[in-house]
Amino acid sequence: MTAAAQFAECQPVAPEILAKIKSVLGEGSYSEDSLRVEAKLTEWRGKWKGHTPLLVLPKTTEELSKVVKICYEHGVAITPQGGNTGLVGGQIPFGEILVSLERMRTIRDVAPTDDTMVLEAGITLLEAQTIAEKAGRHFPLSLAAEGTATIGGVISTNAGGTAVLRYGVTRDLVSGLEVVLPNGDIFHGLKRLRKDNTGYDLKQMFIGAEGTLGIITAASLKLFPVMNSRSVAIVGFETSQKAIDLLARAKQETGGQVEAFELMGRYGLSLVLKNIPDTREPLEGEYPWYALIEVASGDPDGAETSMERLLGAAFEEELIFDAAIAQNETQAAAFWRLREEHSAAEKVEGAAWKHDISVPLSRMAEYMEEGAKAIEAFLPGARLVAFGHVGDGNVHFNVIVPEGMDTKAFNDLRDEGSKVVHDLVHQYEGSISAEHGLGRMKTQEALLYKDPTAVAAMRAVRLALDPKRIMNPHVLF
Template identity: 35%
Template sequence: MPIATAELHCFLSDLLGNGGVIDAPSEFPRYTNDWAGDKRGDPWMVARPSTTEQVAEIVTFCHRHQIPMVAQGGHSGLVGGAQPDPEHRELLISLERLNKIRAIDPINFSMSVDSGCILQNVKDAAEETDCYFPLALGAQGSCQIGGNVSTNAGGLNVLRYGMMRQLVLGLEVVLPDGRIWNGMQALHKDNRGYDLKQLFIGAEGTLGIVTGAMLKLVPRPQTSRTALIAVPDIGSVLALYAQARRSCCDLLSAFELIPRVCMELAFEAAPDLPDPLGDAHPIYVLLEVSASGPVDIDAMIEHLFETGAEKGHVLDGVLASSETQAAQLWQIRESMLEGQQMRGEHLRTDISLPISALTAFCEAAHQAMLQRSPETQVLMYGHIGDGNLHFNLLPPATLGLEAKKALLHELEEVLFELVDTHHGSISAEHGIGRVKQAPYLAGLSLVEHELLEGIKRLIDPGEIMNAGRILPRHA
């Protein structure tokens, strides 16, 4: 039945106490603006529970009164999945106070945490027990584990450790009717029928609110080396990657493509960053190799340099000689994102392709963008080791804002058509949310669509949980 604002506020205040409810519009921007500064709408109010039981009581109340909800973590997403719907009044449930590390088991290499734990805090806690939680993101100082789970976060170390799906042993989830599913198993092998936790990983909060996670840890690397290598072209990048997988065995944890144009953006955003190599080169590879045992990593990388140079794939390179120098190399990778943001309106994508198709795709995509808008600047970088490419576009500065948006939308459609032609995906790690819903739905088969709709109807028939994300809202 419909409910008045005063009644909802009274219920939440009684349940959550001081600081548990925010209803002043002046305090909403913190919860409505994503990392890029984009805003969708304002919430009815913000609920800030601090326990799983409180989340369950809120959801039970919302289910009874058919109040739409949107769950939110560190609001560092880029597809509008955790921002309030501008057309439907939603209660925003922030998990920021659900932030306890419950337990760490260094023998089992597992950690139990609340979903509101900040990723960096989880990584720090793991290292205190000589373990390592390998998920690594630029937003790790603010993003939360629940959001990482709900978006199946990837990041820099997917090549070696996999995405969030490979790093979660168990989950605790509040379902849309308020029931709590406790799947917090710490088992590394469990083959008892359907793996329910996988339903909620990557579901962007549309099937339930993740309140806890059992995470998989690995031994803390004792040695880590970072290198920046200049290469002539994309073909050489892929050849060098194949050689790196062989020369560095399974110790290769990151292999990043950075074109010179992106490096220049990094220097704009962080003028104090040194240019690592004396001369400018068209393309660079940033790689990291790490080991937890007595392994001669330097010899591996030096062999890679030598072999690559002999074959013409390596033009120049530097192996970081200190943690400070390694941090500076990685700072280039992070600062170029800030440089893009400084340029204003631009297109961000996170496509993925079969690694062997990257050369053909990049050539076709570059040519297509050049034909339609010669003045648009292509920024193509990403996690080459797992096929994840960020093919971003800076429109001509002479265009007005609306003209820029229209041009970028047109170019995105062309780009996504090429992704489909090369058997890729329009989302490697950011998710679908609302921003990518239309092209996502257009690419689904009838069977896929029916299965997805059936799962949503079964678990959330009232469409009150993150409705309109991934799948369209029907009511």
């Protein structure tokens, strides 16, 4: 990825057009307060720091529609933003009008009988979970940034998170959308139906579109029964293949009760134990690989019974040699911390090339072995940390600077080193972005691997909806 493409700029906007936009906005619907604007221009890790001629804060879909119509008429580019937690830079404007959905926070409807809730785009994921809980239902999407990430953002990035194994990715949790299209028209697609075979399922286009096909203003989301028991365990393995074998058994034998199956290599775990306070070895022995497993059931004792049965049989067959089942919520949280603190623990060790990859589960163990060899051959001493949602065929395959190596020299090798990882992913029929999208960061690189026919079809859809290419013009193809 060239630096220029990641920071591509838009044309300046004429003052009279800015004045026209402001004239259709109500009180509080735009801001020129430098502190408020600045906070939205920097990506949370400081990788992208952008600029905007105007921060628009619409309160209603109709108000936003008026702004977008003016932008479309004059060919002015727009970047939509939710919680600004995205990891590939798509939410940061470089000259685009910045539309933040933070004031669109109305709960439009909660309908337990339909198992749906209709929420506006600026509501956070954590708030959405609480709204569902209050209605006696469960909204299963969960990820570490949920206190800040918004409904509009998680839909636009088709986020995954920790419960994909059971409930699917965000795409599987959306039954309808309301979207302001690039020409300002409003797509009224807030259906609550499970079944609707009346032509193209248009909402799917906007899910995972990273703000390139329109601005999501509200969504109808699917609700699920609340689980009455949960059981969390950590298991040690001699090989990553054995962890994947246990996963296959767990899915089959629990009848689909597995909610999470997270893999951790010993090196990553050792960094957590070294760099994060109040963490402890989860098992007596040390193993090359660990899995954190969470099982949930509607039956009040169901999860524990399933977990004990599963691990008991795996011990007997010598698939596993050591495991610990959390005895209470505090211990379960401590196990989850070992997984969730991997990124923070890694950061203490210095620069890293991060990869968010997926390959078919049946080839994952082989991929990781080959990948480790390829990285060692490319940069001897590089430290590999592999961890993540292996239940979904997705791992973070991160490479940390070798001890004693100059950071700049390491960073200069980033593109070449990542190509080693991603070429192998391609060879294994995988994806170079399993969860985080392409944004500004990975689009050029994705062109090396994506089927040219698929890229051409995406460009055709985009051109049809946004012939002036005003929506997030430097994001995606």
